[in-house]
Amino acid sequence: MLHGLGLLLKIQLLGTFGLNKALHTDRAKAKRSIALFLLAVIAIGALCVGYSLGAAFGLGSFGLADDIPFVAVLVGSLAGAVAAFLKANGVLFAFKDYDIVMSLPVTTMAVVLSRLAALYAVALLFGAVAMLPAFGVYATYAGVSFSSVVMVVLSVFLAPLLPMTVAVLLAVGISAVAARMRHANIVTVVLSIAAVLAIIVVPNAIVGSTGGDDAEIMAFLAQQLSAMAALLPPVAWASTGIVSGDMVAFGLFAAASIIPAALGIALISHRFASINTLLMASRPKGSFSFDAAGKNEASAKPRSPLVALLAKEASRLVSTPIYLMNSCIGYVLVLVASIAAAAASALGMLPPEIMGGKVGALIAAFLPWMMAFFVGISSTTAASVSLEGKSRWLMYTAPVSARTVLGAKALLSLAIAIPSVLVGGVLLSIAFGVGLLSGVLAVIVPASVAVFVTVFGLFVDARRPRFDWKSEYEPVKRSVSVTITVFSGFAIVLAGVLATAVAGAIGAIIFSVALVAAAWFLFGKLSAAPLRE
Structure with a gap:
């Protein structure tokens, strides 16, 4: 043995x-x-x-x-x-x-x-x-x-x-x-x-x-x-x-x-x-009949390629538990923490000393980056190309551009990230009683991190896809692209904290704009090249 x-x-x-x-x-x-x-x-x-x-x-x-x-x-x-x-x-x-x-x-x-x-x-x-x-x-x-x-x-x-x-x-x-x-x-x-x-x-x-x-x-x-x-x-x-x-x-x-x-x-x-x-073991999820199929086909409205690809990406995410858990747990934690903080504030359970003074100022300054940390380690795109696996021929032969294929993958990630950040940022801002500018940054900063990590993860995975996996666990947990993306999330959050510590809210705003600009540049460069085998 x-x-x-x-x-x-x-x-x-x-x-x-x-x-x-x-x-x-x-x-x-x-x-x-x-x-x-x-x-x-x-x-x-x-x-x-x-x-x-x-x-x-x-x-x-x-x-x-x-x-x-x-x-x-x-x-x-x-x-x-x-x-x-x-x-x-x-x-x-x-x-x-x-x-x-x-x-x-x-x-x-x-x-x-x-x-x-x-x-x-x-x-x-x-x-x-x-x-x-x-x-x-x-x-x-x-x-x-x-x-x-x-x-x-x-x-x-x-x-x-x-x-x-x-x-x-x-x-x-x-x-x-x-x-x-x-x-x-x-x-x-x-x-x-x-x-x-x-x-x-x-x-x-x-x-x-x-x-x-x-x-x-x-x-x-x-x-x-x-x-x-x-x-x-x-x-x-x-x-x-x-x-x-x-x-x-x-x-x-x-x-x-x-x-x-x-x-x-x-x-x-x-x-x-x-x-x-x-x-x-797999089980059939319902019955099929040609009559029902004909009715559905006749009543179905044609969808644009982007919408169809977005639906395909969402279906893969939902049908792959390890993928969903690994790529979305950060967003779940943001929502849970924000709801818990809002409930604690409404019930008067938060210590009053955190609402003002030096502690309150620190929370207002760095609350956006606390959220950005969980957002930065979450991305559905870092393994999305590799997960095509044996069905990648569909991606290569579909009569759509690489920009559309990759854009659907990025849009799915942002469709999850942005609402989570918006809800979490608003609730946390209310819970800790921060000012208007800090409340806006609590949404803008993690949203910019989400945009960058989404595009960066897609960029790395599309450049180094791994299609020879035996289990979804491998591209989701063991791939270089996921490791690099998570590491980049740590790095940009640390850099953002330093920028905020040095230049305050202006530093956070400049850094956020730079992240979105970098993401736009990376996506343009990626979508201009053909998809790689």
């Missing part, structure tokens, strides 16, 4: 970002892909490290240094849950080369382990980047023994296991429930978004409702962390082991992580074929 597992792991690794094809056709292209991927990883990693250090130093400054290990292990656990939940379908289940993989002379256990290893590696990477800096800060506040250092290292590897197991089973359960319903893809997306919001929003809602002086904040944080420790015993055991050198407590954490993971692997391996059969 080990030999087969090693080969499957190698295939999974080389399949990432199309490296296997590039290595056998164009090594220079493979090197560029690896370099871009590493650059994006470094940039995102630096952001995670900065956030981790800030949170850890914040706890230390409030006299809660002993709670840093608890928070660090909790973050590592959440990384495992989110990574596994978002990536399970397409990596572990419902992959299009399922028949080929299962016909190989390897055991089902080897197939399951190789694909779970991909999920675990993602969770481990993000977990380590977030946990290790926090543990470093903890070491500066409290002396650590050799046994504590060993437990810190082990906790990085163990933290993702239990939540990853639960998340994989939850993802399978949601897909299995949805698969039995008429509109399976829509149900999958709705349930998945609800689960992600529960993972992300609920902890913030619990922690993020305090104000007052340092003593009140410290007491509130201590109370919340104590409550979370009671709700999450395995994380509390890990923290106790690291802080107190308690080997028994850490042993309980290790057992609670490893045993469920082993049982989960055994269960998934045993039911692997039946789960995939259920998830990949």
